[in-house]
Amino acid sequence: MDKIQMVDLHGQYLKIKDEIDQGIREVIDSCQFINGPAVKNFGEHLSQYLGGSEVIPCANGTDALQIALMALGLKPGDEVIVPAFTYVASAEVIGLLQLTPVMVDVDYRTFNISLDALREAITPKTKAIIPVHLFGQSSDMEPIMEIARQYGLYVIEDNAQSLGGSYRFRDGKVAKTGTIGTIGCTSFFPSKNLGCYGDGGAIFTSDQELAGKLRMIANHGQKVKYYHSVIGCNSRLDTIQAAILDVKLRHLDEYCVARHNAAKYYTQAIRQIDPEERLFATPVEKNFSMHVYHQYTLLVNEGRRDDLKKYLSEQGIPSMIYYPLPLQEQEAFKPIVRKGSELANAKECADRVLSLPMHTELTKETQDYIIEKLQQYIKECR
Numbered sequence: 001m002d003k004i005q006m007v008d009l010h011g012q013y014l015k016i017k018d019e020i021d022q023g024i025r026e027v028i029d030s031c032q033f034i035n036g037p038a039v040k041n042f043g044e045h046l047s048q049y050l051g052g053s054e055v056i057p058c059a060n061g062t063d064a065l066q067i068a069l070m071a072l073g074l075k076p077g078d079e080v081i082v083p084a085f086t087y088v089a090s091a092e093v094i095g096l097l098q099l100t101p102v103m104v105d106v107d108y109r110t111f112n113i114s115l116d117a118l119r120e121a122i123t124p125k126t127k128a129i130i131p132v133h134l135f136g137q138s139s140d141m142e143p144i145m146e147i148a149r150q151y152g153l154y155v156i157e158d159n160a161q162s163l164g165g166s167y168r169f170r171d172g173k174v175a176k177t178g179t180i181g182t183i184g185c186t187s188f189f190p191s192k193n194l195g196c197y198g199d200g201g202a203i204f205t206s207d208q209e210l211a212g213k214l215r216m217i218a219n220h221g222q223k224v225k226y227y228h229s230v231i232g233c234n235s236r237l238d239t240i241q242a243a244i245l246d247v248k249l250r251h252l253d254e255y256c257v258a259r260h261n262a263a264k265y266y267t268q269a270i271r272q273i274d275p276e277e278r279l280f281a282t283p284v285e286k287n288f289s290m291h292v293y294h295q296y297t298l299l300v301n302e303g304r305r306d307d308l309k310k311y312l313s314e315q316g317i318p319s320m321i322y323y324p325l326p327l328q329e330q331e332a333f334k335p336i337v338r339k340g341s342e343l344a345n346a347k348e349c350a351d352r353v354l355s356l357p358m359h360t361e362l363t364k365e366t367q368d369y370i371i372e373k374l375q376q377y378i379k380e381c382r
């Protein structure tokens with residue numbers, strides 16, 4: 001068996017090498033490195049994939065979130081609600097724009113924003129909510145959109161970990177995650193579900209006027225070259241990355257299925273070796289969400305998370321803690337954050353989560369080995 005990896009980008013590349021290499025070669029041959037045809041083509045293909053949303057490609061997922069907030073005309077001191085258990089970028093951009101991050105708790109089994117905490121956190125200063133579809137599972141968007149309508153709030157979906165996933169409304173209608181809120185943001189960081197070979201990101205909206213504004217902000221605040229209407233930034237998707245993404249987008253649905261199948265295999269096996277969830281609580285899939293397993297994340301009981309991580313590592317099995325410190329405890333946020341609710345679950349998640357290897361090339365053989373070692377660990381814990 002090969003060395004076990006958290007993600008296997010090389011194995012994935014080898015299967016699509018010819019298409020990828022040809023795409024890259026075409027960009028180099030044309031020398032249109034900035035805003036070449038591949039950027040437009042990929043944007044159009046992604047728009048079709050998402051069911052017609054406008055797609056504004058940009059330099060990375062963090063920029064996507066920043067540009068989204070810039071386009072909404074918020075003023076310093078306005079409050080933006082964000083879950084306390086997420087990657088830093090979701091909240092960092094709020095602080096960067098001198099807005100106030102209001103941190104709210106998560107549901108500790110789905111890792112996504114808690115609706116009760118969200119309701120509790122709203123004040124007259126609240127202007128926007130950033131639900132994060134963490135680890136590949138959609139937040140509960142229908143009630144979030146209802147709350148947003150009730151209080152007149154914008155919703156920016158942080159879809160960096162869930163591109164390809166979807167949400168089912170109560171009437172049965174299904175929409176891709178990232179296309180439901182006012183604006184959706186994603187990242188093409190190499191290890192993301194649709195990853196390029198460098199940095200990349202994109203912004204989605206179904207509002208044409210807003211799309212124009214987002215495009216303008218990402219392009220130095222100009223619609224006509226050298227005529228700048230607003231302060232913007234320089235955030236472009238590289239043409240080479242767009243060519244790579246255009247190839248990989250054709251495989252995204254297969255990749256989602258591969259991740260979902262691998263997750264199902266883990267969960268069935270772990271339920272068998274630990275039926276009472278004495279040590280391991282497996283991820284919960286909500287019926288409103290088509291989970292695309294950016295990460296396969298266990299909650300480890302009995303304070304054994306760090307010990308288990310060490311044990312797995314000794315058996316040649318990598319694992320990762322996403323994320324070890326909730327945002328309310330990060331130095332950077334202490335001076336600016338407002339706590340919108342109790343944050344006990346965010347803390348508990350940070351103390352208990354452990355993500356196992358999860359990628360599109362994971363074999364049953366590798367998973368069997370990992371499961372065997374988890375079982376051995378349970379025995380040694382008795």
Ligand SMILES: *Cc1c(COP(=O)(O)O)cnc(C)c1O
Nearest residue numbers: 060061062087089090160187189
């Ligand atoms: C990766 C990620 C981002 C940021 O994306 P970059 O492309 O790395 O800037 C934002 N939010 C979440 C939840 C992410 O996982």
